Amino acid sequence: MIHMEELYKSFGDKKVLRGLNLDVDKGETMAVIGQSGSGKSVLIKHMIGLVKPDSGKIIIDGVDICCLTLKEFYDIRRKFGLLFQAAALFDSLTVAENVSFGVERYRDHTPQEIRKIVTESLDLVGLRGIEDLMPHELSGGMKKRVGLARAIAYRPEIILYDEPSTGIDPIRADAINDLILRMQQELKVTSVVITHDMVSAYKVADRIAMLYNGEIIETGSPQNIQQSSNEIVQQFIHGHAEGPIKEW
Amino acid sequence: MSSSSSPPAILRFFEQAGELGILFIQTLKNLLRKPREKRIFIQQMDEIGVRSLPVVAITAAFGGLVFGFQTYTGFYEFIGSGSEAYSGAIITLGLTKELIPILVGLMISGRVGSAMAAEIGTMKITEQVDALFSLGADPIRYLVVPRTLAALVMLPALILFGDIIGIICAFAFNLLMGVNAYIYMKNTLLYVEVWDVVTGMIKGGVYGVVIAQIGCWQGLKTQGGAEGVGRATTRTMVIAAILVLILNFFISKALPGDLNI
Numbered sequence: 367m368i369h370m371e372e373l374y375k376s377f378g379d380k381k382v383l384r385g386l387n388l389d390v391d392k393g394e395t396m397a398v399i400g401q402s403g404s405g406k407s408v409l410i411k412h413m414i415g416l417v418k419p420d421s422g423k424i425i426i427d428g429v430d431i432c433c434l435t436l437k438e439f440y441d442i443r444r445k446f447g448l449l450f451q452a453a454a455l456f457d458s459l460t461v462a463e464n465v466s467f468g469v470e471r472y473r474d475h476t477p478q479e480i481r482k483i484v485t486e487s488l489d490l491v492g493l494r495g496i497e498d499l500m501p502h503e504l505s506g507g508m509k510k511r512v513g514l515a516r517a518i519a520y521r522p523e524i525i526l527y528d529e530p531s532t533g534i535d536p537i538r539a540d541a542i543n544d545l546i547l548r549m550q551q552e553l554k555v556t557s558v559v560i561t562h563d564m565v566s567a568y569k570v571a572d573r574i575a576m577l578y579n580g581e582i583i584e585t586g587s588p589q590n591i592q593q594s595s596n597e598i599v600q601q602f603i604h605g606h607a608e609g610p611i612k613e614w
Numbered sequence: 615m616s617s618s619s620s621p622p623a624i625l626r627f628f629e630q631a632g633e634l635g636i637l638f639i640q641t642l643k644n645l646l647r648k649p650r651e652k653r654i655f656i657q658q659m660d661e662i663g664v665r666s667l668p669v670v671a672i673t674a675a676f677g678g679l680v681f682g683f684q685t686y687t688g689f690y691e692f693i694g695s696g697s698e699a700y701s702g703a704i705i706t707l708g709l710t711k712e713l714i715p716i717l718v719g720l721m722i723s724g725r726v727g728s729a730m731a732a733e734i735g736t737m738k739i740t741e742q743v744d745a746l747f748s749l750g751a752d753p754i755r756y757l758v759v760p761r762t763l764a765a766l767v768m769l770p771a772l773i774l775f776g777d778i779i780g781i782i783c784a785f786a787f788n789l790l791m792g793v794n795a796y797i798y799m800k801n802t803l804l805y806v807e808v809w810d811v812v813t814g815m816i817k818g819g820v821y822g823v824v825i826a827q828i829g830c831w832q833g834l835k836t837q838g839g840a841e842g843v844g845r846a847t848t849r850t851m852v853i854a855a856i857l858v859l860i861l862n863f864f865i866s867k868a869l870p871g872d873l874n875i
């Protein structure tokens with residue numbers, strides 16, 4: 367479904383991706399873990415063309431996205447739903463307008479149907495009766511959940527979650543884990559979940575990939591990752607300050 | 615970015631002119647593509663046009679007053695008592711062709727151009743522009759096209775509005791000074807043509823496009839937090855104001871003085 371090959375990306379002098387390879391299969395949930403600043407957000411932005419690699423190949427559903435026209439790219443983008451790390455709600459639009467934004471553009475629905483989809487999507491993330499509020503009236507965690515509702519409202523085939531549970535209380539966070547699982551089981555979506563929360567990664571992921579130094583250094587099932595012989599992986603998943611990872 | 619590694623000023627100038635040119639071409643390409651963002655277009659017409667009326671009214675009123683005053687004084691002192699009734703045509707021509715377009719252009723650079731840069735710049739640094747893209751809205755079509763079109767339509771209207779206020783204020787000042795109203799009016803109508811007013815409005819259309827494009831360009835390239843937004847805002851104001859002044863001269867030179875060919 368998503369194939370990334372030998373990706374290189376620098377910002378100025380800073381080399382963020384250095385020959386990264388990653389495959390996400392159709393219908394699976396892949397968790398990506400890695401230190402803060404290691405390039406996880408940059409990685410998923412490559413998948414939908416928000417960031418262009420300096421070199422390397424990205425193939426989505428059999429289509430190489432390097433050289434598409436805008437029109438062709440539009441059809442790729444509608445496959446994706448992206449939850450931004452900081453929600454990125456449109457602050458001049460109401461919650462309902464935010465959630466319906468993609469639905470209006472990617473799908474053909476009557477205004478009544480759209481209203482229903484908005485209510486349902488907000489319901490899925492545990493929010494009710496806030497359709498007419500503005501983003502600045504929401505708490506941080508509510509913003510994140512509205513961002514999630516916006517990303518899933520038009521039923522994308524692939525959902526990219528950038529730290530879905532950061533900034534959300536533990537109970538809600540686990541509800542979001544359940545939501546991720548449900549999206550996979552009921553709607554057969556392919557997911558990439560960026561997370562620092564290992565409990566959540568073990569719960570939702572079919573496979574976990576660790577990003578370190580601009581490369582994916584290990585990929586495997588939660589069990590494999592837990593039993594990994596790689597010391598870097600071990601240090602990260604157990605959160606030890608001492609170990610081979612020195613820079614922060 | 616260290617200053618030692620930045621390219622020489624002349625290269626930077628061409629680079630920036632190139633960026634602006636590319637944005638302009640993309641705007642033209644997206645002009646007729648669907649979906650059209652009618653709602654934003656109407657919002658922007660309100661923001662650029664209706665909400666600028668008070669500022670334009672004050673600017674034009676005092677522009678008209680001071681221009682009326684100086685022209686009156688000039689005629690009265692240097693040509694002689696009574697001649698000031700002939701100043702009507704000069705005042706009106708000066709206002710409609712030059713003074714009002716410049717003043718309105720400068721005020722709108724400050725009020726509208728920098729607001730566009732601040733709004734789009736904030737959207738850029740909070741990833742709202744990326745979100746637009748991921749939700750199937752092209753940022754050029756969604757943000758830049760409606761703003762540019764709204765400015766293209768509203769600036770000529772604002773200038774016409776400013777002309778009316780300016781002309782009335784200049785006339786009122788002359789009346790108060792005891793100028794012969796009949797000769798003043800007769801002279802004005804004799805020498806001022808519709809084309810003179812249209813010249814000013816054409817300038818307005820050009821300024822509108824330039825101000826909106828600069829505001830959007832600076833907004834979309836904003837980087838690095840609140841400070842970046844501040845920089846984009848100030849830059850828009852300065853670049854747009856300078857371009858208004860430069861373009862004003864060249865459009866004045868380029869447009870014919872009248873339409874009797």
Ligand SMILES: Nc1ncnc2c1ncn2[C@@H]1O[C@H](COP(=O)(O)OP(=O)(O)OP(=O)(O)O)[C@@H](O)[C@H]1O
Pocket residue numbers: 377380382400401402403404405406407408409451
């Ligand atoms: N647009 C950009 N311009 C310049 N540098 C950038 C840009 N985007 C990301 N970076 C840099 O790339 C690196 C990786 O950033 P990224 O946001 O992907 O980290 P992350 O792994 O998501 O971290 P976190 O867990 O804290 O969210 C950082 O050093 C960041 O400074």
Ligand SMILES: [Mg+2]
Pocket residue numbers: 406407408451528
């Ligand atoms: Mg991140």
